[in-house]
Amino acid sequence: xxxxxxxxKDNRYTDARSLLLQKNEVDVALxxxxxxxxxxxxIFRILPKDFAADVFSYMSPEQxxxxxxxxxxxxxxxxxxxxxxxxxVDFLEEMPANFVKKxxxxxxxxxxxxxxxxxxxxxHSAGSIMTIEYVDLKKEMxxxxxxxxxKSIGKDKETVDICYVMDSNRRxxxxxxxxxxxxxxxxxxxxEIMDRDIIFAHTLEDQEEVATKFTKYDLxxxxxxDQENRLVGIITIDDILDIIEEEATEDFQRMAGMEPTEEExxxxxxxxxxxxxxxxxxxxxxxxxxxxxxxKQYQEVLESVVLLAAFIPMLMDTGGNAGSxxxxxxxxxxxxxxxxxxxxxxxxxxxxxxxxxxxxALALVNFxxxxxxxxxxxxxxITVCFSLFTTVILxxxxxxxxxxxxxxxxxxxxxxxxxxxxxxxxxxALMIYFATAVSLMNIK
Amino acid sequence: xxxxxxxxKDNRYTDARSLLLQKNEVDVALxxxxxxxxxxxxIFRILPKDFAADVFSYMSPEQxxxxxxxxxxxxxxxxxxxxxxxxxVDFLEEMPANFVKKxxxxxxxxxxxxxxxxxxxxxHSAGSIMTIEYVDLKKEMxxxxxxxxxKSIGKDKETVDICYVMDSNRRxxxxxxxxxxxxxxxxxxxxEIMDRDIIFAHTLEDQEEVATKFTKYDLxxxxxxDQENRLVGIITIDDILDIIEEEATEDFQRMAGMEPTEEExxxxxxxxxxxxxxxxxxxxxxxxxxxxxxxKQYQEVLESVVLLAAFIPMLMDTGGNAGSxxxxxxxxxxxxxxxxxxxxxxxxxxxxxxxxxxxxALALVNFxxxxxxxxxxxxxxITVCFSLFTTVILxxxxxxxxxxxxxxxxxxxxxxxxxxxxxxxxxxALMIYFATAVSLMNIK
Numbered sequence: 001x002x003x004x005x006x007x008x009k010d011n012r013y014t015d016a017r018s019l020l021l022q023k024n025e026v027d028v029a030l031x032x033x034x035x036x037x038x039x040x041x042x043i044f045r046i047l048p049k050d051f052a053a054d055v056f057s058y059m060s061p062e063q064x065x066x067x068x069x070x071x072x073x074x075x076x077x078x079x080x081x082x083x084x085x086x087x088x089v090d091f092l093e094e095m096p097a098n099f100v101k102k103x104x105x106x107x108x109x110x111x112x113x114x115x116x117x118x119x120x121x122x123x124h125s126a127g128s129i130m131t132i133e134y135v136d137l138k139k140e141m142x143x144x145x146x147x148x149x150x151k152s153i154g155k156d157k158e159t160v161d162i163c164y165v166m167d168s169n170r171r172x173x174x175x176x177x178x179x180x181x182x183x184x185x186x187x188x189x190x191x192e193i194m195d196r197d198i199i200f201a202h203t204l205e206d207q208e209e210v211a212t213k214f215t216k217y218d219l220x221x222x223x224x225x226d227q228e229n230r231l232v233g234i235i236t237i238d239d240i241l242d243i244i245e246e247e248a249t250e251d252f253q254r255m256a257g258m259e260p261t262e263e264e265x266x267x268x269x270x271x272x273x274x275x276x277x278x279x280x281x282x283x284x285x286x287x288x289x290x291x292x293x294x295x296k297q298y299q300e301v302l303e304s305v306v307l308l309a310a311f312i313p314m315l316m317d318t319g320g321n322a323g324s325x326x327x328x329x330x331x332x333x334x335x336x337x338x339x340x341x342x343x344x345x346x347x348x349x350x351x352x353x354x355x356x357x358x359x360x361a362l363a364l365v366n367f368x369x370x371x372x373x374x375x376x377x378x379x380x381x382i383t384v385c386f387s388l389f390t391t392v393i394l395x396x397x398x399x400x401x402x403x404x405x406x407x408x409x410x411x412x413x414x415x416x417x418x419x420x421x422x423x424x425x426x427x428x429a430l431m432i433y434f435a436t437a438v439s440l441m442n443i444k
Numbered sequence: 445x446x447x448x449x450x451x452x453k454d455n456r457y458t459d460a461r462s463l464l465l466q467k468n469e470v471d472v473a474l475x476x477x478x479x480x481x482x483x484x485x486x487i488f489r490i491l492p493k494d495f496a497a498d499v500f501s502y503m504s505p506e507q508x509x510x511x512x513x514x515x516x517x518x519x520x521x522x523x524x525x526x527x528x529x530x531x532x533v534d535f536l537e538e539m540p541a542n543f544v545k546k547x548x549x550x551x552x553x554x555x556x557x558x559x560x561x562x563x564x565x566x567x568h569s570a571g572s573i574m575t576i577e578y579v580d581l582k583k584e585m586x587x588x589x590x591x592x593x594x595k596s597i598g599k600d601k602e603t604v605d606i607c608y609v610m611d612s613n614r615r616x617x618x619x620x621x622x623x624x625x626x627x628x629x630x631x632x633x634x635x636e637i638m639d640r641d642i643i644f645a646h647t648l649e650d651q652e653e654v655a656t657k658f659t660k661y662d663l664x665x666x667x668x669x670d671q672e673n674r675l676v677g678i679i680t681i682d683d684i685l686d687i688i689e690e691e692a693t694e695d696f697q698r699m700a701g702m703e704p705t706e707e708e709x710x711x712x713x714x715x716x717x718x719x720x721x722x723x724x725x726x727x728x729x730x731x732x733x734x735x736x737x738x739x740k741q742y743q744e745v746l747e748s749v750v751l752l753a754a755f756i757p758m759l760m761d762t763g764g765n766a767g768s769x770x771x772x773x774x775x776x777x778x779x780x781x782x783x784x785x786x787x788x789x790x791x792x793x794x795x796x797x798x799x800x801x802x803x804x805a806l807a808l809v810n811f812x813x814x815x816x817x818x819x820x821x822x823x824x825x826i827t828v829c830f831s832l833f834t835t836v837i838l839x840x841x842x843x844x845x846x847x848x849x850x851x852x853x854x855x856x857x858x859x860x861x862x863x864x865x866x867x868x869x870x871x872x873a874l875m876i877y878f879a880t881a882v883s884l885m886n887i888k
Contacts, residue, residue: 353714430757
């Protein structure tokens, strides 16, 4: 890539062009993002239109915006014509409304109708991520006719590895891998060799559910049908990979108390980063004052045994950690479809028993350390360890159940993770702690 | 599926069999997991061997183990013969050593050599997840010869959608999608139409790196080469989907302070769950006593102003949350390859500035609430808010940098997440808090 940059600097554009054409489109797109924009713009313009369109589809929205703002309308149209419909929709979704209007005005009527339809599917629905570049066959065709159809219309299609078989009303009847078509006798009918057991999605189905089906059935593409079961598009595995990573990233961000974003960290500004983090920090800071109020309430207890304060961090941290462990496992299990809302009771029992086991072990270790090693008084040692024990059980149960309850009322379980559970557990842990102290240590 | 179960109960096995054969192998495998083992075993045995092998490959290791323990050696061999090499390796990896030995003894020499080689690749390496069922072409072939090779050897191959072109020493020279082969003129040579810009993996490369390449270049399969650049296998996208979800799950578990496991939550026993959680809880509990020791050290300060204790939970929670936000973003960025170790300084500056912004805002809100709403004294209000401000900045910077430093010394960044950072931040936050209190409030 260094060589190419040098060639450009030396105005040897033809040489640069032929070197670039040997590279992968993804790498060319990344290369163009890293060099100064004016230069990348010159390079982009000398690429042949079909290659340029591929490179364009791999660029970041910012880079795409820069390019369309600076090339002529005619050039934009040439590139857009080469883009696959799903890449075109992705691109238009990121552009300002007046630009989209201009583009739609300049496309032929059929494409315009299609683009409008695609742009109207709700975000994150199967319809919004599908493409229409697939090969459709009729079940009455024989293998020879089917192969010749693949040959005649396959060039512009995103995937011909799997063909879709429809009846006369465009209703989906079967799927047929290209490899089976090639390996079959020429006079077999398509109907004889196709798979009837089709895994498909509806246009309005959530992309996360679609991704789960891809993983479950090891698919590389999936047909999308409308309300009348007519084939309207297909979803390909490359988009699913991105969705799986996006959804996991979203959960990571929600679980750490942030508003989720798809923007890359290094490309996000200080203000945006701060904004995404501030709301939850504020909410949690204010709720932590409840915990503070509990301490205030027991101020006199604390005055008589100030040493009680020394064990507050350990109780709070252990409770928080125990709760996070449980909520993380449950949230991930829900996301992967391994746990569902029917398992509420099972999870509760399981977390209670795990809490009991871990709680006894931790309390025991702690008692040995406090009473024998640090020579803390017996009453205080028992108070600390009993509180620890109940806090751990409580954290486990609350951490296990809250995400499932959230799912039940159609909230994102990831919001019920660490931070919120910590706040709840802290408050209850301190109440138990002081109440135990009062009754065990004869305070007041 | 209900009908099938009824048919089995009525001993109408032939009817049950023909119904099952219309289902997807994944669904049949799930169905067999859910019904009583004795019954599932009967059903499994009446399936034709090629279908049974597919179903077998989708079963859980426990179910596979149950089946091989109860069917005859002859039947095991029949099923194993039908399994693709990567599914065979997956299965053998889960079985006890003496069973593997018996299986290897009963396979022909070539397969045995191959299985031994595959079983010897390190876990999580490209070699351990690859398969050898691919179609290889020679670059001197023309399109007609290539298609007839696909037809003659393609039946048993896991993927023929992409063919691999080698020179006479089996060195990989190009890749050729089946669709392009079909769409090309018969007398074109393979060399003319193949792609030379190959994205490939080495046998010992980590599966996470391989997955990143799949996402980056939108691949559906990837060739794997040995040290001499000879093609030894391919990796297919279905395995990569599983790996991406596994790696994310592992990160979720590590970040919540648990030993990672691939076992599903509902299938894991209480003792195993407790064991995975106990170690980190213990480590973090003991480190939290350092925080407690800081409080002990400032016991006299606390005795003179007991109210100081009431703000400890808020300081600790906010610091912990602020740190988790940063570490989560950085760990995820590292996992997706969006951030790398060269960005250490950039991340530090960015987190410092975000900490400054968020810290000022939070401290301000808190000051207004404390001084004007709760009528807390000026000195105490300033002490709390100043500590909050410095704690937030510190948490952000520590949370941002620790994961990158971990990566630098080849540790898993996910270990440096929430729990550990919380413990560090808690200790420092309390030191700042008490030190500020002493100097601002004229204590002692």
